[in-house]
Amino acid sequence: MAAGPNEIPRWVDYLLVPLVNLIVALLLTGLVVIAVGADPWQALTALVQGAVVYPGSVGATLYYATNFIFAGLAVAVAFHAGLFNIGGEGQAYIGGLGVALVCLAFDSWTPWLVVPMAVIAAALFGAAWAYIPAYLQAKRGSHIVITTIMFNFIASALMIYLLVDVLIMPGQQAPRSRDFAPEVWLPTAQEIAAWFGIAIARSPFNLSSLLALFCCGFVWVFIWHTRWGYEIRTVGHSERAACYAGISPSRAIIMAMLVSGALAGFIGFNDILGVHHYLLQGFTGGVGFVGIAVALMGRNHPLGVVLASLLFGALYQGGSELTFDIPQITREMVVVIQGLVILFCGALENMFKPHIVALFRRRQVEAPA
Amino acid sequence: MTAVTESRQTPTATAASAPAVELIGIEKRFGPVRANRDVSVAVARGSIHGIVGENGAGKSTLMSILYGYYQADAGEIRIGGTPLSIRSSHDAIAAGIGMVHQHFMLVDDFSVLENVVLGVEGGALLKDGLGKARAALKELGDTYGLEVDPDALIHDLPVGLQQRVEIIKALYRGAEILILDEPTGVLTPQEADQLFVMLKRFREQGKTVILITHKLREIMAITDRVTVMRQGAVVDTVDTAGTSREQLAETMVGRKVLLRVDKAPANPGAVVLDVAGLGVIDPSGVARVKNVSFQVRAGEIVGVAGVTGNGQTELLEALAGMRPYSGSITLNGKPISCASGQELARAARSARLAHVPEDRRREGLVGPFSAAESSILGYHDDPSYNGPILLDQAKVRNRCQKEMEAFDVRPPNPLLRTAAFSGGNQQKIVLAREMDRDPALLLVGQPTRGVDIGAIEFIHRRLLAMRDAGKAILLVSVELDEILGLADRILVMFDGMIVGEMPRGEATEQKLGLLMAGIAGQG
Numbered sequence: 001m002a003a004g005p006n007e008i009p010r011w012v013d014y015l016l017v018p019l020v021n022l023i024v025a026l027l028l029t030g031l032v033v034i035a036v037g038a039d040p041w042q043a044l045t046a047l048v049q050g051a052v053v054y055p056g057s058v059g060a061t062l063y064y065a066t067n068f069i070f071a072g073l074a075v076a077v078a079f080h081a082g083l084f085n086i087g088g089e090g091q092a093y094i095g096g097l098g099v100a101l102v103c104l105a106f107d108s109w110t111p112w113l114v115v116p117m118a119v120i121a122a123a124l125f126g127a128a129w130a131y132i133p134a135y136l137q138a139k140r141g142s143h144i145v146i147t148t149i150m151f152n153f154i155a156s157a158l159m160i161y162l163l164v165d166v167l168i169m170p171g172q173q174a175p176r177s178r179d180f181a182p183e184v185w186l187p188t189a190q191e192i193a194a195w196f197g198i199a200i201a202r203s204p205f206n207l208s209s210l211l212a213l214f215c216c217g218f219v220w221v222f223i224w225h226t227r228w229g230y231e232i233r234t235v236g237h238s239e240r241a242a243c244y245a246g247i248s249p250s251r252a253i254i255m256a257m258l259v260s261g262a263l264a265g266f267i268g269f270n271d272i273l274g275v276h277h278y279l280l281q282g283f284t285g286g287v288g289f290v291g292i293a294v295a296l297m298g299r300n301h302p303l304g305v306v307l308a309s310l311l312f313g314a315l316y317q318g319g320s321e322l323t324f325d326i327p328q329i330t331r332e333m334v335v336v337i338q339g340l341v342i343l344f345c346g347a348l349e350n351m352f353k354p355h356i357v358a359l360f361r362r363r364q365v366e367a368p369a
Numbered sequence: 370m371t372a373v374t375e376s377r378q379t380p381t382a383t384a385a386s387a388p389a390v391e392l393i394g395i396e397k398r399f400g401p402v403r404a405n406r407d408v409s410v411a412v413a414r415g416s417i418h419g420i421v422g423e424n425g426a427g428k429s430t431l432m433s434i435l436y437g438y439y440q441a442d443a444g445e446i447r448i449g450g451t452p453l454s455i456r457s458s459h460d461a462i463a464a465g466i467g468m469v470h471q472h473f474m475l476v477d478d479f480s481v482l483e484n485v486v487l488g489v490e491g492g493a494l495l496k497d498g499l500g501k502a503r504a505a506l507k508e509l510g511d512t513y514g515l516e517v518d519p520d521a522l523i524h525d526l527p528v529g530l531q532q533r534v535e536i537i538k539a540l541y542r543g544a545e546i547l548i549l550d551e552p553t554g555v556l557t558p559q560e561a562d563q564l565f566v567m568l569k570r571f572r573e574q575g576k577t578v579i580l581i582t583h584k585l586r587e588i589m590a591i592t593d594r595v596t597v598m599r600q601g602a603v604v605d606t607v608d609t610a611g612t613s614r615e616q617l618a619e620t621m622v623g624r625k626v627l628l629r630v631d632k633a634p635a636n637p638g639a640v641v642l643d644v645a646g647l648g649v650i651d652p653s654g655v656a657r658v659k660n661v662s663f664q665v666r667a668g669e670i671v672g673v674a675g676v677t678g679n680g681q682t683e684l685l686e687a688l689a690g691m692r693p694y695s696g697s698i699t700l701n702g703k704p705i706s707c708a709s710g711q712e713l714a715r716a717a718r719s720a721r722l723a724h725v726p727e728d729r730r731r732e733g734l735v736g737p738f739s740a741a742e743s744s745i746l747g748y749h750d751d752p753s754y755n756g757p758i759l760l761d762q763a764k765v766r767n768r769c770q771k772e773m774e775a776f777d778v779r780p781p782n783p784l785l786r787t788a789a790f791s792g793g794n795q796q797k798i799v800l801a802r803e804m805d806r807d808p809a810l811l812l813v814g815q816p817t818r819g820v821d822i823g824a825i826e827f828i829h830r831r832l833l834a835m836r837d838a839g840k841a842i843l844l845v846s847v848e849l850d851e852i853l854g855l856a857d858r859i860l861v862m863f864d865g866m867i868v869g870e871m872p873r874g875e876a877t878e879q880k881l882g883l884l885m886a887g888i889a890g891q892g
Contacts (some may be wrong), residue, residue, distance in 0.1 A: 227760050230742070230749045237735045243734040244724070245692050246715030329465035 013359055014304065017353050018297050018345060025344035028118055029337045039327040050321025051314035052236040059203020065313030067267050069212040071291025072298055072305035073219050079300050080223055081256035083238035085147025087133060088264040090155030090289030091126040095265025096272040098125030098160065099280035100177055107181040114184045118273050126265020127258040129155060134257030138250030164280055177279040186274040206274035215263055216302035230258045264288060293346030295344065315341055370753050387412040387450025388579040389546055395444035404430040406601045417578040419588040422598035422621055423821030425791050428581050432548050436468045437461040467539025471551040473531050475523045481534050482519040485541050486773040502541065509540055513570050521765055525684055528677060529560040540694065546577045553587060557676040558849060558882040565591045583612040597621055620822050632833050635857040638667035641810050641841035646696035649683045659685035659865040670832065672856025674849060676885050680865035681845045682727055685814050689724040690714035701809055709795060723803035727814030733799040736788035743787040744769040772801035793824030800831060810841045817851060829855060849878055863887040
């Protein structure tokens with residue numbers, strides 16, 4: 001009988017609940033749009049067109065999605081160890097620093113060497129930035145939510161110092177580094193397509209998306225098919241069980257956070273080597289936080305994270321087009337709309353779930369067994 | 370259906386003749402599972418009515434329906450002859466029903482008094498409610514022998530008294546019908562006897578008691594009538610005087626059950642476990658185990674008896690490497706030592722120590738894991754299913770499948786979520802895992818807690834078979850019957866010390882009970 005009460009079909013949990021959350025978020029968005037005096041239907045059309053119809057929009061959507069995959073996986077891996085890594089933002093920022101340092105120092109070398117080094121640097125720097133909160137949590141019991149948030153601020157302050165005083169381009173007022181040599185830039189989708197004689201629209205979509213897909217596979221294998229993933233999940237579910245099994249919780253916590261930080265660091269790889277080609281201030285723009293919503297919506301599974309990332313990618317790209325198409329909807333308004341979706345799909349994830357689950361149980365009860 | 374509030378004013382003339390509680394044709398489904406099927410029970414006013422059945426027989430569901438946690442899909446509840454719709458525990462309380470849960474619902478940092486008024490504080494100022502409660506508490510104490518210091522904090526009270534507070538809570542809310550769910554699980558035999566005296570006093574005062582238990586001894590000792598449930602349905606309701614333990618067990622399980630497992634005399638061999646001067650201090654600085662020394666030999670079962678919370682848990686955990694300790698533990702002549710960075714529990718396993726933990730749900734298994742994943746907990750880095758990087762899930766599943774078949778786990782599906790198995794089957798998964806690794810020493814904590822009778826018999830047989838195969842077994846249990854049934858030698862723990870040791874032949878329940886209560890020391 002224990003099997004009965006709490007089991008609901010998987011598609012309800014993985015598809016229906018996120019869909020209901022999304023629809024409610026869109027309905028509420030519609031009300032907001034009406035409130036500022038625009039037509040919600042027109043806004044939705046503009047959003048969809050901006051995300052997938054206009055030239056280059058699909059590429060831009062996929063570029064955003066790439067960042068969200070890294071961020072979502074980072075949150076998901078930490079979550080499997082029972083940790084809430086809010087520090088993806090800072091880890092991404094520092095990951096970007098690693099990429100920039102490698103490129104600034106070695107961009108005269110062949111890209112076949114520099115790009116892999118940049119990947120490794122992104123991972124190492126991101127992981128190192130996650131290591132300190134992980135160590136404090138594992139050995140000193142400092143709450144990881146608090147420390148990772150604080151490390152976002154420290155990362156931000158550190159980067160301002162570095163960009164203003166150390167890495168700044170000579171003779172420049174803006175806090176940014178010099179451009180890297182074009183040879184080491186990651187090829188964009190447009191360039192890759194051009195190699196095969198196909199012409200597609202310009203977009204920031206670049207080779208790092210392959211790395212994102214590789215990371216999805218890696219996370220899937222690491223979490224579910226290795227003994228280390230087993231240790232992480234055991235600690236995440238029950239620290240008592242870990243203690244019983246002789247699994248060290250502190251080791252699992254540090255391991256999970258290192259992987260999480262490395263994944264977040266790849267955001268810096270995508271942005272710095274794939275798009276900007278120089279180190280700049282605040283390039284992460286909140287991606288690390290969206291990763292939380294992505295991971296929640298994707299049920300901490302790589303496949304779910306990919307799907308949620310595509311959705312959020314479309315929302316980000318479509319949202320930024322919205323301001324151009326409909327003058328009443330300002331840039332701030334778009335942030336409100338994005339925020340609503342994140343709120344419903346992330347923070348309020350469990351608002352409708354109990355009701356939907358209850359509805360399903362009742363239906364099961366009525367149906368003849 | 371009549372509104373709830375009318376029920377308690379029902380004229381006594383009808384109430385006296387009608388049963389206190391009548392459940393008629395109760396049906397309850399959870400998805401495909403029929404937890405209660407056409408259940409009808411009548412409980413006479415002023416009686417003690419037992420409900421027995423294995424885990425999953427539907428006892429708890431039935432009581433949850435009576436207490437308003439669930440609504441029945443069909444059927445009727447009558448209280449004192451009046452049909453009632455009980456939609457929440459508020460309705461149940463208003464109808465004079467009180468419930469004492471197996472796991473106490475008390476706020477640890479509150480005083481007894483504060484816990485009693487919780488939810489019925491009455492008025493804006495807490496002081497008024499507390500004053501009233503204080504007087505009521507005194508009166509209850511006098512009437513039923515339920516004395517408790519109203520200002521004591523809950524976490525300072527022994528479990529027996531905490532349970533008393535739960536009972537007082539129910540009575541303070543005007544309970545005429547008291548439901549007790551497995552009330553003696555945490556009590557010493559003597560505390561249980563005190564509880565029974567109280568319950569008999571309730572009966573004298575015309576209150577009605579419904580006792581849910583799996584302990585047939587208690588049913589025989591105290592109830593007037595008993596209802597036996599199996600697979601959601603009532604199998605039989607009989608007068609207790611006209612039945613026996615064996616008969617009840619048979620009705621419960623649906624086949625003959627051996628309550629006492631036959632065992633051959635033990636053949637103790639070499640010392641396997643040697644514990645000398647063991648001490649455990651918990652993180653808050655309290656000494657839980659004090660200077661404990663004993664040995665366990667190959668081919669014998671040593672039982673550790675004691676009331677919950679007298680250091681047995683900590684002793685077991687220290688032996689299993691889950692807690693730091695002082696003193697020495699030697700296994701087969703060698704101390705358990707661990708390489709740097711290795712967890713002690715892992716080192717203990719490498720030294721062929723197996724451990725069935727007391728709390729299988731939180732420690733021995735991981736609920737959301739599949740059974741296959743849970744079946745390698747503690748052995749997840751075994752090279753037989755680990756490559757340099759990958760964990761071979763197929764091999765893990767196959768091994769789990771074999772273990773499930775050998776231990777008759779139902780359903781034998783390694784992919785099912787661990788939490789979806791019943792208590793007995795979960796315990797079999799743990800036992801199978803630990804026994805399948807050919808241990809030299811098996812530590813077993815509460816092997817049959819929350820396990821149904823059919824599975825208990827199976828588990829006991831397996832433990833004896835292990836012993837006869839020359840393994841050393843240390844058994845910790847709060848069930849005296851279990852200790853008496855299995856152990857060849859018995860240690861009694863009280864307040865962190867071993868206060869008595871005797872061969873099984875010399876032990877009686879009486880003797881052990883006194884030692885467990887700390888009344889009679891050794892010598």
